[in-house]
Amino acid sequence: MIKSWLDLIEKRVLRTMETPGPFSPFSFDQVLAGCAGIYRAGVRLRYAMYESGLLKTRRLDCPVIAIGNLAVGGSGKTPMAVWLAKMLVEQGLRPVVISRGYRGTLENEVAVVSDGREVFLDAKTCGDEPYMMAMEKAFPVVVGKDRYKAGRMALEYFAPDVIILDxxxxxxxLERDLNLVLLDYTLPLGNGRMLPAGRLRETLCMAKNRIDAVVFTRCPADAFQWDTFQKSAGRHFADDIIKKLLSVPLFFCTHEPFVAQLLPAGIHNNTKAFQSWSLKGKTAVLFSGLARNDSFVQSVQDIGVTVADHLEFCDHCRYNEADIKRIISRAKALNTDLVLTTQKDWVKVNPVCFGDVTVAVIGIRLCFSNPQGIERFILNNANG
Structure with missing residues (x-):
């Protein structure tokens, strides 16, 4: 009963976050707007305490690049961290990615998830995103709520040239040398309201003096120019962004889906990647637990898949046996070619449970309109 009520409240809050307003007096939305005012005051107080020196910022003996956003939800921070770490490796540098490990079981501990060759922790222990990045086996990953302490561990174990904060x-x-802020191209600032009435962690005005560059993610392939952006779905907040970030470099990228893993029915111990395998013309049942499940549907449709059904779960969902049975039953009932899910979701299920259905796991790569430009900007500015 309690879980049902909590699920209902969560869905109602999420719906409010997508509503531009104005809200009706005495409505649930208006209550959330009041809570957002309290949250805004708390954020301002926290920032004032850092500015005054009451709260201290500490520095590591290594350049630090932070990747983040202004709004909660899937703006592509993890794919950006992966892209950045791999780019730095290609430049002959030694990056380490540090992640909080959201919803992992480590709580206040710090730990090495991967040394870049071997993965030591599972997704349940370290969290979904750190595990996904560790599975790249291309750079070390350290997890810890206290990023300074995690950074000290990274320095001790790996002597990195650069630390990336996911x-x-x-x-x-933790002091950083470069702040890269990701904004979703389709709706950069959500409904313009702060949590919990909107998706904003902080407003653009609060953040503008800390932003070194903006990366617009999820851009359409034909919208790589700022003048095109001004005419797009994100136009509602474009004027505000332009006025407040006049001198900030802007970069644009698309999210390119690919087949990260293909697991034919009966062979679910296969971990080989099939990045060139085409799903075009296939029918599928989708399941995902993301901040924006609709974005997964769009990615799948973009590669030519017919979506027979989409089973949506909450962000960071931990799938149980009943969830898996429901997914498989739906795929069989609709007689689809396969089941599709994301890398983030696949790390949280037991592949053996899908033994008699074919599963494809979809990954996301970032493709920049000006890759040389953003690479040059990062390499020139990472040292402060």
Whole structure:
């Protein structure tokens, strides 16, 4: 009973976050707007305490690049961290990615998830995103709520040239040399309201003096120019962004889906990647637990898949046996070619449970309109 009520409240809050307003007096939305005012005051107080020196910022003996956003939800922070780490490796540098480990079981501990070759922790222990990045086996990953302490561990174990903070823009305890802020191209600032009436962690005005560059994610392939952006779905807040970030470099990228894993029925111990395998013309049942499940549907449709059904779960969902049975039953009932899910979701299920259905796991790559430009900007500015 309690879980049902909590699920109902969560859905209602999420619906409010997508509503531009104005809200009706005495409505549930208006209550959330009042809570947002309290949250805004708390954020301002916290920032004032850092500015006054009451709260201290500490520095690591290594350049630090923070990747973050202004709004909660899937703006592509993890794919950006992966892209950045791999780019730095290609430049002959030694990056380490540090993640908070949201919803992992480590709580206040710090730990090495991967040394870049071997993965030591599972997704339940370290969290979904750190595990996904560790599975790249291309760079070390360290997890810890206290990013300074995690950074000290990274320095001791790996002597990195650069530390990357995944989702670290609001983590003011640790000083950084470069702040990259990701904004979703389709709706950069959500409905313009702060949590819980909207998706904003902080407003653009609060953040503008800390932003070194903006990366617009989820851009359409033909919208890589700022003048095109001004005419797009994000136009509602474009004027505000332009006025407040006049001198900030802007970069644009698309989210390119690919087949990260293909697991034919009966062979679910296969971990080989099939990145060139085409799903075009296939029918599928989708399941995902993301901040924006609709974005997964769009990605799948973009590669030519016919979506027979989409089973949506809450963000960071931990799938149980009943959930898996429901997914498989739906795929069989609709007689689809396969089941599709995301890398983030696949790390939280037991592949053996899908033994008699074919599963494809979809990954996301970032493709920049000007890759040389953003690479040059990062390499020139990472040292402060």
């Amino acid at each position: 989702d670290g823009f609001q983590h003011l305890k």
